[in-house]
Amino acid sequence: MTCDLSTGLCGPAESEQRVRVTYVTDPICSACWAMEPAWRSARLRFGDTLDVQHVYGGLLPSWDGFADPANGIHGYEDVAEHWREMAEHVGQATAVSVWADDPILSSFPASMVMTAVRLIDPEREESALRALREQLFFHGRNIGRPEIWSAAVGVDPDLVAQKLADGSAKREFAADLGRARALGVSGFPTLVVESGGDRFALRGVQSPERLTAVLGALVGQVPDGRPRELAEAITTLGSGTTAEYAAVLDLPEQVLVAGLTDAGLRRIDLPGGAAWLS
Numbered sequence: 001m002t003c004d005l006s007t008g009l010c011g012p013a014e015s016e017q018r019v020r021v022t023y024v025t026d027p028i029c030s031a032c033w034a035m036e037p038a039w040r041s042a043r044l045r046f047g048d049t050l051d052v053q054h055v056y057g058g059l060l061p062s063w064d065g066f067a068d069p070a071n072g073i074h075g076y077e078d079v080a081e082h083w084r085e086m087a088e089h090v091g092q093a094t095a096v097s098v099w100a101d102d103p104i105l106s107s108f109p110a111s112m113v114m115t116a117v118r119l120i121d122p123e124r125e126e127s128a129l130r131a132l133r134e135q136l137f138f139h140g141r142n143i144g145r146p147e148i149w150s151a152a153v154g155v156d157p158d159l160v161a162q163k164l165a166d167g168s169a170k171r172e173f174a175a176d177l178g179r180a181r182a183l184g185v186s187g188f189p190t191l192v193v194e195s196g197g198d199r200f201a202l203r204g205v206q207s208p209e210r211l212t213a214v215l216g217a218l219v220g221q222v223p224d225g226r227p228r229e230l231a232e233a234i235t236t237l238g239s240g241t242t243a244e245y246a247a248v249l250d251l252p253e254q255v256l257v258a259g260l261t262d263a264g265l266r267r268i269d270l271p272g273g274a275a276w277l278s
Helices: 031-034 036-049 075-090 106-118 121-138 159-165 168-182 206-217 229-235 244-248 255-261
Strands: 002-003 009-011 019-025 050-056 188-196 196-202 264-270 273-277
Touching: 002 229, 019 036, 019 168, 019 229, 031 036, 031 075, 036 050, 036 188, 050 106, 050 121, 050 168, 075 106, 075 121, 106 121, 106 264, 159 168, 168 188, 188 206, 229 244, 244 255, 244 273
Parallel strands: 019 050
Antiparallel strands: 002 009, 019 188, 188 196, 264 273
C-alpha cells in the first residue's frame, strides 16, 4: 500500500483491515464541531474497523497572552463572531451565546473532565465528548462548570470529581499534551491515521466525502453501517444537526427538515443551521 501525503489518500486496500485513528481535539474546538457531520458519518460507516483514540491537545490554557490573529481573535469577545462565520461557512449549526453569557476562560477543565471519563469508563469517552459538545454548541453552556458536565457525561459525576481532585485526570491530560507534541500536532482537528505501517495526518476540517474516501481506501471492503431510513437514523444518532443527518443519509436538506419535523424532534435555529433534539 502506498500513500499520497499531499492528499492523504492511500490504497487501494484489497480486503478489510483495521485502521488506527488518533483524533487530536479539544472539547471547545469549533473546527472539530464543524467536522462532526463527516466524523459521525464515518464512525457509522466504518464501525469497528476504526480503532479510535482521542487526544486532548489543550486549545485554550487561558486568555492570558492567548490570541489567534489569523481568525481575528484577541480576546473572548471576538470568539462569537468567529464561530458564527465558521458555522455559516460550513453549514453546521453552532450556538455562539456562551461568549456573551458565560465566557469560557480555559478549555483545560473540560479536557480534564474528559480524561477523567476515560480513566473511569473508556468505552463512554466518545459519547461523553459528544454530550459535552452538545451542551456547548447546541445550548451555549460553559462545559467547564461542574453543574453542566456532571449532568451530561453519562458516568458517575462523583467519580469524575474524585479523579479531578486526586490529580489523576490532570496527569492523564498532561500525558495527552505530550502525545500531541510527539505527533507534531499543534492545530485541531487533526486525525493521525495509521495502517499497514504507514502514518499520515489529516489536518483541519474534513468533508464527509474526503474523509470517506481516505478511510475507505485504507479499510477496504466493509459493509456500510450507516442507517438507511430516517426513523433508524433518529434512533441511532439521537440529537443532531441538519448537516449531520444529511451526511449520514445523503438526503436533501428540505427532505430532512420535513422528516425531522414530522418525527417530532425539537428544532433549535442557530447560526449555520438547525439542531434537532430527540
